[in-house]
Amino acid sequence: MKGVRAFSAPGKALLAGGYLVLDPKYESFVVALSARMHAVVSSTTVPDNDNKLIINVKSSQFNNNEWNYSVSKDQGYDPIERDGKSNPFIEFTISNVCNYFSDNESFDNKITIEIFSDAEYHSKENSLIMSNNYMSFPFHKKNIQDVPKTGLGSSAGLVTVLTTALSSVFLKDLDVSSIKYQHTIHNLAQIAHCQAQGKIGSGFDVAAATYGSIIYRRFLPEIISQLPELSVDNFERYHNALKDVVDTCNWKMIASPTNLPKGFKLIMGDVNTGSETVKLVQKVKKWYANNQPHSLDVYNCIDENNMKIIQLCKTLDSLSKTDTVYYSQLLEGLYNGYTDDFKELKEFKHAFLTIRKNFRLISKESGADIEPSIQTELLDNCIQIKGVLAGVVPGAGGFDAISLIASENTDIESETSGLTAFSNVSWMKLKQAECGLMEEDPQHYIGLRAAH
Numbered sequence: 001m002k003g004v005r006a007f008s009a010p011g012k013a014l015l016a017g018g019y020l021v022l023d024p025k026y027e028s029f030v031v032a033l034s035a036r037m038h039a040v041v042s043s044t045t046v047p048d049n050d051n052k053l054i055i056n057v058k059s060s061q062f063n064n065n066e067w068n069y070s071v072s073k074d075q076g077y078d079p080i081e082r083d084g085k086s087n088p089f090i091e092f093t094i095s096n097v098c099n100y101f102s103d104n105e106s107f108d109n110k111i112t113i114e115i116f117s118d119a120e121y122h123s124k125e126n127s128l129i130m131s132n133n134y135m136s137f138p139f140h141k142k143n144i145q146d147v148p149k150t151g152l153g154s155s156a157g158l159v160t161v162l163t164t165a166l167s168s169v170f171l172k173d174l175d176v177s178s179i180k181y182q183h184t185i186h187n188l189a190q191i192a193h194c195q196a197q198g199k200i201g202s203g204f205d206v207a208a209a210t211y212g213s214i215i216y217r218r219f220l221p222e223i224i225s226q227l228p229e230l231s232v233d234n235f236e237r238y239h240n241a242l243k244d245v246v247d248t249c250n251w252k253m254i255a256s257p258t259n260l261p262k263g264f265k266l267i268m269g270d271v272n273t274g275s276e277t278v279k280l281v282q283k284v285k286k287w288y289a290n291n292q293p294h295s296l297d298v299y300n301c302i303d304e305n306n307m308k309i310i311q312l313c314k315t316l317d318s319l320s321k322t323d324t325v326y327y328s329q330l331l332e333g334l335y336n337g338y339t340d341d342f343k344e345l346k347e348f349k350h351a352f353l354t355i356r357k358n359f360r361l362i363s364k365e366s367g368a369d370i371e372p373s374i375q376t377e378l379l380d381n382c383i384q385i386k387g388v389l390a391g392v393v394p395g396a397g398g399f400d401a402i403s404l405i406a407s408e409n410t411d412i413e414s415e416t417s418g419l420t421a422f423s424n425v426s427w428m429k430l431k432q433a434e435c436g437l438m439e440e441d442p443q444h445y446i447g448l449r450a451a452h
């Protein structure tokens with residue numbers, strides 16, 4: 001095997017913009033997370049292969065899961081798994097990437113990709129930690145689909161990093177820090193992810209996996225729905241349409257880089273129960289349609305506060321550079337709880353409280369438990385903790401996780417340890433990601449051993 005390369009992509013928390021982000025008229029605030037999905041790829045050329053590409057994908061952390069695909073132009077790049085095993089996220093990624101690059105003159109025909117996912121994506125119960133000097137991953141006895149998820153966007157991370165790893169076989173000069181390549185990877189991954197899910201969602205998870213923390217406005221769903229059905233018979237038609245959608249079409253989306261302000265951090269707490277996003281979205285959509293114009297007023301009020309949060313992050317960022325004395329007083333105030341002495345902190349806190357109030361209103365009127373009372377109680381307790389400014393149920397909400405914005409000096413573990421109010425929360429070992437897609441050193445995945 002030659003030219004081994006490795007890539008990683010971050011998970012996500014939709015801090016502001018849940019539900020509204022499904023409509024291209026609203027913008028949202030997505031924080032990329034330090035929990036990452038990784039892919040190590042190697043390729044070689046084997047002779048007499050009947051013009052077939054052999055693609056082996058391993059996810060050994062999950063009961064040694066492995067998928068062995070053969071793909072060829074004659075089969076329209078529809079992947080055939082040797083033992084009939086299925087993983088739609090891997091399959092749609094393979095078919096789109098291979099189809100997209102099918103015009104390339106020469107490329108290796110035997111590809112091996114190893115997937116690794118950071119611990120926070122899944123419940124760690126009964127797993128064995130394997131580490132080396134650089135990385136640490138939990139190994140589970142169960143198959144990937146049987147290990148409970150924590151909601152950080154594992155499939156979006158997988159599809160994005162797999163798209164990158166596969167593309168690197170066709171594009172030897174692939175550079176993930178280049179905007180041009182990020183754009184190609186994002187578009188291909190977004191298409192594959194929608195096809196694998198069988199629906200066109202807002203796509204904020206794939207966008208964050210590619211670009212990192214962003215202000216996001218979704219693409220027009222027609223961009224993806226206009227693609228013809230992918231099948232053996234219409235390979236050429238699909239190929240031309242795919243090239244057009246990936247390379248030429250204006251997706252009319254926004255993914256502009258952002259960050260939590262200096263001195264602030266994101267804290268995520270897992271409440272270990274889980275919710276079904278699809279059902280919540282159905283109920284909210286029904287409520288929205290049946291309650292006009294009141295429902296539009298509620299959305300607009302949430303949007304106003306989402307925009308306030310985005311704007312305040314920008315203001316705080318610039319204050320941290322232009323007025324360092326005031327900014328360090330503000331950070332002192334944040335840590336010590338004198339938040340009302342600082343207009344920016346007061347407004348930030350108020351914006352989150354108003355969003356939460358509106359989510360509770362939607363919960364009551366639609367029957368979708370976006371901020372159930374158990375989460376209200378928990379969030380209300382959290383914002384009393386030293387240094388915690390605001391809290392919210394991220395994304396679709398429900399019984400999943402909670403997100404807090406706090407001073408970087410807040411030690412949430414010690415502030416809450418032994419207190420019954422927090423006994424159902426496990427604080428996740430997470431922070432904001434430093435970047436979206438990145439290239440990693442493939443040597444860092446070698447020699448993982450069980451810790452003693």
Ligand SMILES: Nc1ncnc2c1ncn2[C@@H]1O[C@H](COP(=O)(O)OP(=O)(O)O)[C@@H](O)[C@H]1O
Pocket residue numbers: 059087088089115116117144145149151152153154155156158
């Ligand atoms: N590490 C992994 N290895 C292989 N497949 C994975 C991995 N992580 C996620 N997947 C795929 O993604 C699916 C989970 O997707 P989904 O239900 O959309 O969860 P999420 O909300 O975390 O994105 C899994 O059943 C599997 O097909």
Ligand SMILES: C[C@@](O)(CCOP(=O)(O)OP(=O)(O)O)CC(=O)O
Pocket residue numbers: 013014017018019020021022151152153201202203204277281394395396397
């Ligand atoms: C409701 C939504 O706007 C946000 C859902 O956010 P989550 O972070 O809860 O997402 P999942 O990981 O898919 O469950 C739906 C969407 O934007 O697609």
